[in-house]
Amino acid sequence: MTVMLIVRQALSGIVRDRGVLLLVAIFAALVAVSAFLGWSATNAVNAIYGQAVDWLTAQGAVVPPNPMHQTPPLASLRNLPVYISFLGAFTAIVIGQELVETERRAGVLPLIGSRPVPRGRVAVARMLALLIATSFLTTVAGAVAILALLSLPLQMRAADWGALAWALLLGWTYMSAFGLLALGFAARLQGTAAGLLAATVVWLAITFVLPALTGNVNPTAAINPVSALALVPDTPFFHWSSRLLGPVSLSEAFGWLDARTMGYLPEGLAPRAPLPLLGLWLAFVGSAAFAFHANKTLDLNGGRDA
Amino acid sequence: MIDASHDIPAIALRGLSLRYGRHVALHPLTLDVPKAEVFGFLGHNGAGKTTTIRLLTTLLAPTHGAARVAGYDITTQAMQVRANIGYLPENVRLYDRFSTRENLTFFARLSGVQDARRRVDEVLERLGIADLSNRRVGSFSKGMRQRVGLAQAILHDPQVLFLDEPTSGLDPVGVRHLRQMIDQLRAEGMTIFMNTHLLSEVASSCSSIGVLAHGRLVFHDKVSAIAGYDERRLEELYVSVVRQEDAV
Numbered sequence: 207m208t209v210m211l212i213v214r215q216a217l218s219g220i221v222r223d224r225g226v227l228l229l230v231a232i233f234a235a236l237v238a239v240s241a242f243l244g245w246s247a248t249n250a251v252n253a254i255y256g257q258a259v260d261w262l263t264a265q266g267a268v269v270p271p272n273p274m275h276q277t278p279p280l281a282s283l284r285n286l287p288v289y290i291s292f293l294g295a296f297t298a299i300v301i302g303q304e305l306v307e308t309e310r311r312a313g314v315l316p317l318i319g320s321r322p323v324p325r326g327r328v329a330v331a332r333m334l335a336l337l338i339a340t341s342f343l344t345t346v347a348g349a350v351a352i353l354a355l356l357s358l359p360l361q362m363r364a365a366d367w368g369a370l371a372w373a374l375l376l377g378w379t380y381m382s383a384f385g386l387l388a389l390g391f392a393a394r395l396q397g398t399a400a401g402l403l404a405a406t407v408v409w410l411a412i413t414f415v416l417p418a419l420t421g422n423v424n425p426t427a428a429i430n431p432v433s434a435l436a437l438v439p440d441t442p443f444f445h446w447s448s449r450l451l452g453p454v455s456l457s458e459a460f461g462w463l464d465a466r467t468m469g470y471l472p473e474g475l476a477p478r479a480p481l482p483l484l485g486l487w488l489a490f491v492g493s494a495a496f497a498f499h500a501n502k503t504l505d506l507n508g509g510r511d512a
Numbered sequence: 513m514i515d516a517s518h519d520i521p522a523i524a525l526r527g528l529s530l531r532y533g534r535h536v537a538l539h540p541l542t543l544d545v546p547k548a549e550v551f552g553f554l555g556h557n558g559a560g561k562t563t564t565i566r567l568l569t570t571l572l573a574p575t576h577g578a579a580r581v582a583g584y585d586i587t588t589q590a591m592q593v594r595a596n597i598g599y600l601p602e603n604v605r606l607y608d609r610f611s612t613r614e615n616l617t618f619f620a621r622l623s624g625v626q627d628a629r630r631r632v633d634e635v636l637e638r639l640g641i642a643d644l645s646n647r648r649v650g651s652f653s654k655g656m657r658q659r660v661g662l663a664q665a666i667l668h669d670p671q672v673l674f675l676d677e678p679t680s681g682l683d684p685v686g687v688r689h690l691r692q693m694i695d696q697l698r699a700e701g702m703t704i705f706m707n708t709h710l711l712s713e714v715a716s717s718c719s720s721i722g723v724l725a726h727g728r729l730v731f732h733d734k735v736s737a738i739a740g741y742d743e744r745r746l747e748e749l750y751v752s753v754v755r756q757e758d759a760v
Contacts, residue, residue: 208622215607215618222609313605317664320569321622322595506571 208323212331213338219308220339226304229297230343236293237347240285241354248274248282248358278469279360280369283351284431287464290377291413291457292429294343298381299405301339302388305332306501307398319506329501333494336385344378373467379490380460384409386493393500416455420448420478423458434461435472452478459485520583522547522672522703523568527577530563537563539728540577545720547671550694550704552718552735554711554750560727561707562602565674568705569599582671595624598665602677602707604657608650612641612660615649616667623668635663639693655686662693666702673697675706679713691717711747725754 220226255272262269309315318328351370355362387408392401417423417434422444427433438448452458459482465471479485523545530538538560545551555561566572568581570590579586582596606615613632620628636642641659644652649660658678665673675694679687694704694717708714714721714735723731731753738749 211618211621218614219607219609308607311605312607313601313603314607316566316569316571316599316601317604317606317619318622319571320594320597320599321619322591322624323622324591507566 209327209331209334212318212323212328213335216305216308216332216335217338220301220304220335223304223308226297226301229293229300230346233289233293233297233343234346234350236289237286237350240289241283241350243285244282245354245358248360252359275361278369279355279358279362279366280373280468281470282358282360283354283370283468284465284470286347286351287373287377287461287468288429288431288434290347291380291460294340294347294377294381295384295409295413296406297343298336298340298385299388299402299409302336302385302390302497303392303398303402303405305335305389306392306504307401310396311398315504315506325502325504326498329498329504332389332501333386333497336389336497337382340378340382340385343381344374347377348374369467369469373464376460376463376467376486379486380456383456383486383490383493386490386497390493390496390500393497393504396505412454412456416451417458420444420451420455420458428457431461431465431470434458435465435475437475438478448478453480453485455479456485456489459483520580521545522549523551523579523581523705525568525577525579528564528567528574528579529576530567530572531575536727538567539726541729543722543729543732545703545705547703548698548701549719550698550706550717552714552721553705553707553724554709554714554721555707555724556709556754559724561724562676563727564724565599565676565705565707568593569597569674570594595668596671598668598670598673600658600661600665600673600675600678602680604661604664606649606657606660606664609648611646611648612636612663613645615660616663619664620667625668631667635667639663640689654681655683658682658686658690662690666697670702672703672705675704677707677709679708679710687713711750723750723753730754 251274252272255274259269309318319325348370351374355370384405388401388405391404395401395404414425414428417428418425420438421436422439423434423436427436438444455478458478462471462475462477463482463486521544523543525541525543527540527542528538529536529540541564553561553564563572567574568579568586570586570593573587581593584592584596586593607618610618613636616632616635617628620631625631632645633642636645639659639662641656641663644656644660649657652660658681662675662678665675678690682690691713694706698704698719706713706718718735720734721732722729731749
């Protein structure tokens with residue numbers, strides 16, 4: 207009861223925050239762009255194939271099968287995981303930060319702290335609000351993906367819809383891990399800049415620095431669904447760095463898992479970490495534990511008394 | 513341990529203190545505030561008044577000593593303490609994107625008030641701010657915010673009310689309105705613990721006072737026990753006890 211009351215209040219505050227709304231709108235727009243890219247590419251191939259069929263038939267030649275029918279249908283949405291890991295995770299960070307910072311700015315932390323509500327329950331409520339917000343982002347991504355898939359002449363089987371659901375669940379886990387991390391940093395570090403900066407630095411390091419160190423994937427390549435899935439260069443440095451840093455290279459683990467789920471993983475490409483799914487879930491659980499502890503022990507006074 | 517029987521004071525402190533490492537924010541403080549009294553806690557900025565309120569509202573944990581508020585121990589019965597107190601911090605802001613009613617309904621429900629909407633209407637009416645109910649708090653003046661802040665503090669009809677510099681930044685009309693409100697609440701049996709550095713406030717509203725200097729209680733008595741307890745007499749007393757402490 208109390209938990210849901212705080213969740214409702216927190217989400218109402220987020221919904222009234224123009225900065226957050228703008229980010230969510232940009233996220234939705236870019237997800238739509240990613241779906242359009244897949245839709246457009248599929249239609250272009252289909253159109254070329256149609257013309258080729260006409261020409262080959264006129265020549266009396268053998269007509270090969272449509273290449274689009276030989277690739278898994280979800281591969282047409284290969285840009286989607288990039289936007290989830292890139293802008294979705296950053297939006298989750300801003301939401302996580304705002305969940306604490308809104309209350310700190312409003313000076314209501316002492317008012318909440320002097321109410322008969324256990325601190326742990328308040329922490330759980332904030333985490334739940336964050337997870338609901340990331341669920342909304344995932345739903346937006348899912349709705350756009352479904353619309354795109356239904357508008358294409360693709361043969362979607364039940365297993366493909368299941369794979370889409372699994373890919374979206376992976377995306378939710380990934381975004382939530384960063385959101386929870388930001389929720390923890392916002393509670394631990396006072397001030398808008400400090401909390402946001404700490405979470406953003408971790409996100410930047412995971413998104414761009416680690417892939418460069420583990421597989422020589424430069425920042426531009428890291429936001430390209432094809433070039434991000436590169437083999438580890440055959441040098442002693444990358445051999446060892448991929449082994450050492452691979453287990454914490456979360457964006458690569460997420461990219462690999464989604465590529466495998468959606469059917470566009472290059473053949474024979476091994477993940478940087480031996481158990482990428484375990485790494486992703488451990489990151490989620492670790493962020494959740496950090497967020498819970500930081501929010502349970504949050505200084506409710508808004509600074510030390512003079 | 514402090515006795516928890518019916519006759520105990522509304523607020524009872526026994527050697528309550530707080531240290532931040534080597535810095536002593538509050539020296540051991542022993543003090544009783546009887547029920548249905550208005551206690552004025554005087555002291556200059558940084559004397560430790562707000563720290564004392566934060567300890568008594570369970571926002572901070574003491575390093576030594578004990579205290580009971582409304583009969584409950586602030587360390588071992590924090591939930592019961594919180595259920596029986598109201599708190600108006602200095603410079604309260606509230607959720608500025610929400611209306612007065614939305615703010616108050618949230619805090620009423622958080623305090624466990626059953627019929628929150630009806631209670632919010634009652635308190636808005638009582639404080640004369642019913643016309644502000646649907647306006648966003650972000651657009652309010654300091655005085656209007658302070659009234660809404662007081663409303664959130666009394667929504668659940670607490671036994672003990674903590675006010676931290678309640679008249680800070682208020683215009684004379686606002687100050688007068690707040691004083692009337694304090695008198696009414698005391699008449700209804702509420703105990704009020706008020707931090708202030710305004711002697712006029714003490715002279716007009718408080719039944720007893722304590723003076724805090726450098727984290728130490730240097731004076732504590734009934735206001736009526738001070739001969740000719742007008743603002744000027746209180747000022748002389750305040751200056752003399754603080755000077756003595758400064759000399760030490």
